[in-house]
Amino acid sequence: MTTDVIEQESHDDHHDDHKMKGIKRWLYTTNHKDIGTLYLWFAFIMLLTGGALAMVIRAELFQPGLQIVEPDFFNQLTTVHGLIMVFGAIMPAFTGFANWMIPMMIGAPDMALPRMNNWSFWILPFAFGILLSTFFMESGAPNFGWTFYAPLSTTYSNGSTAFFVFAVHIMGISSIMGAINIVVTIMNMRAPGMTYMKMPLFVWTFFITAYLLIAVMPVLAGVVTMLLTDTYFGTSFFDAAGGGDPVLFQHLFWFFGHPEVYIMILPAFGIVSTIIPAFARKKLFGYSSMVYATASIALLSFLVWAHHMFTTGMPLFGELFFMYCTMLIAVPTGVKVFNWVATMWRGSMSFETPMLFSIAFVILFTIGGFSGLMLALTPVDFQYHDTYFVVAHFHYVLVTGSLFSIYAGAYFWLPKWTGHMYNESLAKWHFWCSLISVNLLFFPMHFLGLAGMPRRIPDYALQFADFNKWVSIGGFAFGLSQLIFLAVVIKCIRGGEKAAAKPWDGAEGLEWTVASPAPYHTFSTPPKID
Amino acid sequence: MNKGDELQNLNNKDSAAITKNNQVIKKLVMIVFGMFAFGFALVPLYDVFCDITGLNGKTSTTAAAVYNVDQIDTKRIVTVQFISRTAQGIPWQFEPMVREIKVHPGEMKLVKFYAKNESTRDIIGQAVPSVSPGLAAAYFQKIECFCFTQQPLQANEEVEMALQFYVDPELPEDISTLTLSYTLYDVTGKVES
């Protein structure tokens, strides 16, 4: 009944962009494209914020000795840097892509739950506002590492634990709502004829990632809740004095933590799997094997968490079990790398910026995977654990992996988002500056780690001085290079060559069938899929 | 809420679609709450798991019920070492009075630990034991231990605390040395609150 009336009304409504003006448009919006834009800008601002913290870290580490910051403040910097990059930059950026692209790729008019979508974005700034505000409090910001191991975060907390827990709760709720929205959208709103195995791989990876989020974010919420009650309400989940166990904390944290690292890489797989075929002008090699590989990585990710805990005194059987399971993940991951290379093989390739970032992704992510394999070997991990080798590993997979894929995706879809082509030569500058500086920044860290430099320290032994100097120079250069990206994006929004509906001749997918910039409402009537 | 958007959205969602969405949402929300509960369930599960497998070096926190060993294995000698440690913030002296002792499996032994509250306030301490190698924990049987209860000490008070134990004759052959480590915590605040 009611729907009939509404149907009637909306038919009478003429179809222009029903947008509010000014700030209200953004506060009240339920439009998936607006929300996607908000997520992407938020993520970029967080990237610059977390990056600024990293610049201070690298400035302190430029020389041995303590020059700029106190050790305790240094710990606050590393902690908040990690939290912001993981929860504030990488994850929201991917949610931004999901919002913008999934409805357009499956031929849906919007996300399934537009109002919840507004909420899941708008609570995020509060979470990070709370987190960052602790810098200006007497207690200082959290200083116990992004992994917030008990008892550092409980018994020895500087008093920031409550704010930290509250912030993480909000981030968790936001991610869970975002993930529910993605799953419902993909399950229920695909255009008629788009079967699961016809979905773009991009959509598949976000679908599986959303399930991972729904499964592990509640565990994170649980573990921070226990932390809160341990710190302030006298429980003893992780307190040995009261019969608890600090090692239990690590098990619970990494039960969340390892799937979390896949939450940050599976969408990246989706993005490069979209871009490489477009610029190799060939179909993605082994589509269905890609789907199965993604799913098996997701499942296996629940069985490997204790590879972060090899040195906690696990029994031999445990060490072996987690070692083999971890190495098993390299198999589906290898399948993916193989498929990307096979897609490029004898393709008619061209090297626009999205492709450059994607190729760099394939190579550099693989380097990160190799160092991961080295860390997975229990006996050698006893040497590498908690050194710069681990720092090198996860920055290769997260910066040259996840972040590079985000840049690749941003350049790829910028014409669709803004209606203009970005400035290709400036973008190439961004790419080459980033590529060179990022390797100067992270590659020497492998050697520092192998030589025994521990992570999370404000000072180091003299023999590490030369490498650290170069690492810091790489760091500053990489930080500055990201401003080029900002310039490219702003230029592209303001103007530039008009983009065609399909500016990349090899690209495939429904998003290229609508005009550039994508109209405010797309696919109000579902497209036909054959 | 923008009127145009609202209409647009509702327009695309006839009631059948809404029901379909709600069904999926219901399932997903159930997973969310299920996993939240699962996180908490892992806490007791972890203890049970460690208990059954004897992992983690946790010894039993209650006295071994009966001394049910019918023979002492005089052919084997096991070295038992004692270590003590005070957690940050407890101003006690806390030390084993014997550092090392050789026992036959099955043989009952009594050793003493010395503790002194070196501060000027009353403090309640709690010692938490841990055995290394972890797998031996299940074979280390305590008849009596100061770690079973909390230990209040007034300012400057000192005490000798007893530990009576035996090593189970079933102890795997390859283990010839056991290290029992105690960490002493200040639980005054916890007890009072």
Ligand code: HEM
């Ligand atoms: C071939 C795949 C991978 C393997 C075998 C692997 C293995 C490992 C191992 C064994 C560690 C623990 C090192 C230690 O603390 O001693 C580790 C740490 C880490 N890995 Fe990976 N990894 C892989 C891929 C990834 C990916 C794709 C990501 C994220 C995108 C990632 C992110 C991390 C992070 C953030 C840490 C450090 C956590 C911390 O202690 O702060 N890894 N990895």
Ligand SMILES: [Cu+2]
């Ligand atoms: Cu891991």
